[in-house]
Amino acid sequence: MARPSQAKKREAILDAATELFLESGYSRVSVDAIVAKVGGSKRTIYAYFGDKDGLFSALISHLCQKIVTPMVSLDLIGLAPDRALRKMADAFFDVLxxxxxxxxxxxxxxxxxxxxxxxxxxxSAAPSISYRCLSDYFAWAENEGLITPGSPYNRARLFLDSLTGDIQLRCLLGLVDEPDKEKLRxxxxxxxxxxxxxxxxRRASLP
Amino acid sequence: MARPSQAKKREAILDAATELFLESGYSRVSVDAIVAKVGGSKRTIYAYFGDKDGLFSALISHLCQKIVTPMVSLDLIGLAPDRALRKMADAFFDVLxxxxxxxxxxxxxxxxxxxxxxxxxxxSAAPSISYRCLSDYFAWAENEGLITPGSPYNRARLFLDSLTGDIQLRCLLGLVDEPDKEKLRxxxxxxxxxxxxxxxxRRASLP
DNA sequence: CCAGATTGGTACGGTACAGTACCGTACCGC
DNA sequence: GCGGTACGGTACTGTACCGTACCAATCTGG
Structure with a gap:
């Protein structure tokens, strides 16, 4: 039923549309522009996705799954709290x-x-996965007696949110071109x- | 030069456009829709603001000044740290x-x-004012010996950001209708x- | 009370866009 | 090799929208 080119075509449309939508937003990108980028005809796009809204929805869920892949493989269990938070912060910034x-x-x-x-x-993709990852770690660390008791999920939220707000907003608003690695550190x-x-x-010795 | 109705008309246009833009976004609102809401004719809007972009820009700066007014009058100096953070958190949530x-x-x-x-x-309006307000307090509190030394601005950022991320994002994405006051607390x-x-x-006694 | 400017109402020009139709072509299973 | 299907290319329809033009009504300052 599925010709080998079908899946690839669908992917190519998604990729081209993704690039355009991410750059200019939904309303500012015309279906014609997507066709011009990916090649082919409008007919094909409408056959695959129904309409512009359908293309957009498919694209968003596709992207959401894709972006968090570096986060799901992160494993902090077994690390000392200072090491775990350091590792988490680095990975988190990379994605964020x-x-x-x-x-x-x-x-x-x-x-x-x-x-x-x-x-x-x-x-459920972007922040939720990170919260859960760190939350699992806190639950483990509390069980090991490394930290005082307290809601793991709330703590994960507080910590990650404290890393997020200011720098993320400035990047979103275009006030920062490239975040300075040293300042992030x-x-x-x-x-x-x-x-x-x-x-x-209390950390044992020097970091 | 300025007829008394001019300032009021300008304000009325801004108000109507504000409501529409906030509700539906820039691209989805037509100038005709604004005219239909405020009354009058397109001619007037173009006389005041040049074009749609000009109207939007004027509207945004107008709104930015307006929204932070509850924040600028906040004075924390003299309070104990726990009281100050409590007061700040409440006011911050109200605006945020x-x-x-x-x-x-x-x-x-x-x-x-x-x-x-x-x-x-x-x-410069929304987060920056809050950061500065709390930062000023931390500088004062450090000077009074109430807290350990540390960058006041960074601390303000960390604290306010830790309140912001999760709940703000969920509200922005429409996943939360009305934030639960108790949960915020x-x-x-x-x-x-x-x-x-x-x-x-270390707080002196019970909160 | 009056000249002059501003506004309201409407219509219009030009353009851009979503979605469809049509036709020729290349590729598929058989 | 052949019939059917999907695709590429282009043209088209209807609509929405930005910005301007025109004219009558209204208001301003003197």
């Missing part, structure tokens, strides 16, 4: 501030009133210090 | 999660690539507890 993530974020936030499913898909160092004190962990 | 703020946020984030000035105006309580430990303040 990647150009594709920022553009997807902007796109989903902008269109979520008209595409509620896109909002749901994005949230300084920011996460401070967040880790405060947070470790707050959850009752 | 107000429907108008969320819609403005969504709008500015969406359009910032095409309206860089809007991004700048929003950032619980969230800020936990953030305050952790943060007070992290900056070396």
């Amino acid at each position: 501030l990647a150009p594709n993530t920022l553009e997807l974020h902007r796109l989903v936030v902008a269109e979520s009133p008209h595409f509620p499913d896109a909002g749901r898909a994005f949230f 300084a920011l996460s160092d401070e967040a880790i210090d405060i947070f470790l004190d707050g959850i009752g962990y | 999660l107000a429907p108008n703020t969320l819609e403005l946020h969504r709008l500015v984030v969406a359009e910032s690539p095409h309206f860089p000035d809007a991004g700048r105006a929003f950032f 619980a969230l800020s309580d936990e953030a305050i507890d952790i943060f007070l430990d992290g900056i070396g303040y």
